[in-house]
Amino acid sequence: MSWLSVTIDTDCGHAEPLADALLDAGALSASIEDADAGTPEETPQFGEPGSPTTPGWTRSRVVALLDAGTDVDELLAACAATAGLDGVPAYALEKVEEQNWVRLTQSQFEPIRVSGRLWIVPSWHTAPDPEAIVLVLDPGMAFGTGSHPTTRLCLEWLERSVTPGVSVLDYGCGSGILGIAAARLGAADVLGVDIDPQAVTAARHNAERNGVHVRFDDSAAEIRGQFDLVVANILSNPLKALAPAICAHVRPGGRLALSGILAAQTEELIAAYAPWLPLAVADSREGWVCLAGQKAA
Incomplete structure (x- = not known):
């Protein structure tokens, strides 16, 4: 069995009406992408909370x-007319052969070596x-x-940073990978929290698969006390808003690491946390930084 994939470049105003018209006319699927993806003109559509974005691509x-x-x-003649386009737009056509889609998807995810002794x-x-x-983790x-x-x-x-017996808080746990890694590295008490219940469900499943005991919850209200190590891999705006709450859970003498921060956002994050804890760049990669610091004893 095979299908046809048709690609049409158009402007922002006509893209959604054209995609809707194609679906109404029987297309099996229709998606809208940035025609400049992979070039310097690529435009992100989803910024972090508090950062405005312009919907659609020019x-x-x-x-x-x-x-x-x-x-x-x-x-295309019928759909173009419905979408308000003048005439049939230029398009590219490609034949799509049936494949083992599960195997094809799995082939895109190989083991990742984090360090000499840690693999995903x-x-x-x-x-x-x-x-x-080894951290056993599937895309989810x-x-x-x-x-x-x-x-x-x-x-x-x-x-x-993890030494045997320490306590760890993962603020914004997502898949649970950081909490699971902390437990595998020897942490004794690990808690992960996330506002997304589906993330918490996935994290619990991943912890069970890895044979570790990590507590996960979808409410920060469930965080009790302070921790030796706190890690938060979110985004800069939520990190700034959460600074008092996150720092409150770092014990005196404990350490904090933050990521999800672009290099250009480094100084504003350091300033936001300065009233509670001094931060500095611990490491960087591909334009992202990890800030870390220790709370006064």
């Missing part, structure tokens, strides 16, 4: 999947190093598979 690309027997010219391994792979500390609904630079920075900080 140069948009509509990609639709069609049945193999579709008369593409006829379909999808469940369908065998750990490359049987002597390593929650952020944090180890491939993003901010996750790697936090994992590396935890590996340097």
